[in-house]
Amino acid sequence: MKTADLRxxxxxxxxxxAAAVALAAPVGxxxxxxxxxxxxxxxxxxWSRSAGEFGRSVAVTAxxxxxxTAASTIVVLLRIIAVDEAPIVAVDGKPVVEVTVAGDPSFSIPGMMSLPVEVEAVRGARQRPVAATLLARSSMVDPLPGERYRVRARVRPPREGVADRLVAARLSAVGELEKIGEAPWWQTVAGRVRERLRDVAARALGERPAGLLPGLVLGDVSGLDQRTSDNFRSAGLTHLVAVSGSNLVLVCGTVILAVRMTGASARTVVAVGAVAIVGFVILVRPSDSVLRAAVMGSVGLVAGLGSRRSQALPALGTAVIVVILxxxxxxxxxxxxxxxxxxxxLVLWSVPIRRALVIRGMPEAPAMLLSMTLAAQILTxxxxxxxxxxxNVLAVPANxxxxxxxxxxxxxxxxAAVVGALGSRYGPGGVLAEFLIRAAGPPTRWLIAVADRLGGPTWSSIEVPGWMTVFVLGGLIAAVLWWRNRTRSAGRRLHRG
Known part of the structure; x- marks a missing residue:
């Protein structure tokens, strides 16, 4: 059995x-x-120059x-200083500001949208872009990342909290948003794809499936009704509508497999894979899990270019470092x-759990599904x-x-999202997209039924004090280690036999 690469x-x-501490601690x-x-x-x-082989290894790691750690801390310090010195922080009244849309709006307040933006100018004076949030009427515009707007806004300090340390201000629009710059072409294309998917899903499916499918594909939950959202959360299925590594592997892996089947060279496969990863991130928007998955996938592609098999733990470590920086x-x-x-x-425990289940007579396919579900639940x-x-009491069976x-x-x-964006709304592309979405209807309805049955009951989620986490984690890890030792013992007995 290979030793895990923990370098x-x-x-x-x-x-x-270091980044978390720097966001919470004073600058000094x-x-x-x-x-x-x-x-x-x-x-x-x-020390490494005079130490022995073991000491040199320890010194290099240190x-x-x-x-x-120093790089991460310095990056956060520079961001904090830039926010603290931004003119928008000290402005009074209701100035005219110029902002660039930095992400998707949220609609937690009825009739209003909260939009992440970057402030680029205050009262006509340019400044270094800093993050802010803009509250405006949701009927004003349908913003795309990269679009630029001019608006008169009331300025308030950001909320107190570590998560808002890099946010310069909260802006509330007191006038109409005036568009002064278009989004980049790739964001325009991505917006078209997302809009067409919502339209075709609404035409081809019922209300609840039509709201869920864009969430499964693109992480677009703007049409997801409250009941479905609550049931998914109670059943432990929220990760399905928060696009993550599994979605990236599914989509980009299919593209790469198709290219490899044509007999393309390794360089071509890597190039196509890189384009697929970038396109996927643009399409679904760079959320927390998507960024981690994209960086990890890119590391794997680069390793593939050098004809080396990428190990999962080093790839995950690289992804964490790159994303945090x-x-x-x-x-x-x-x-x-x-x-x-x-x-x-998944990396540490899915294989040992699968082997243990197979040794005890479970068929390979269900053993793989159960092992992946249990392994992901161990730490989450x-x-x-x-x-x-x-x-979530029923998270494992629901998954x-x-x-x-x-x-x-x-x-x-x-x-359907890609095909539906080609041509006119009711052209051949729209017809084929509607056919594909109707085919996706049964599995989408099945997911809703699972969430309703296993997330709907009031006892599916129970309150557990946070301090009990230590005991839960200890119990789960102990159970897995016991299972892993049993598996190794059974494997050795089988080998000797």
């Missing part, structure tokens, strides 16, 4: 922890931590941890944490308890019932 585990953990404390890490890294490099706010994002720990659970369950103080049909709905929906 990037400590640097990734240090990078993540963070600066001290960065300076200490630089000194520690230089000391480790000096230098790497200090290096990425580029988007340090992810260090305190629950979605990113859930995505990483779910992947870690304690984290969810910490975040929500609730536990087992959902997994066989999610891929079918996702692939049919993705194909």
């Amino acid at each position: 990037l585990a400590a640097p990734a953990a240090g990078c993540w922890a 404390v963070s600066a001290g931590i960065a300076a200490g890490c630089v000194v520690g890294g230089l000391a480790a490099i000096g 230098a790497a941890v200090c290096g990425v 580029l988007w340090p706010q992810m260090a305190v994002a629950p979605g990113f944490a859930l995505s990483v720990v779910a992947t870690l659970g 369950t304690p984290l969810l308890i910490v975040l929500t103080d609730t536990a 087992l019932l959902a997994i066989p049909v999610v891929g079918m709905a996702g692939l049919l929906g993705t194909a």
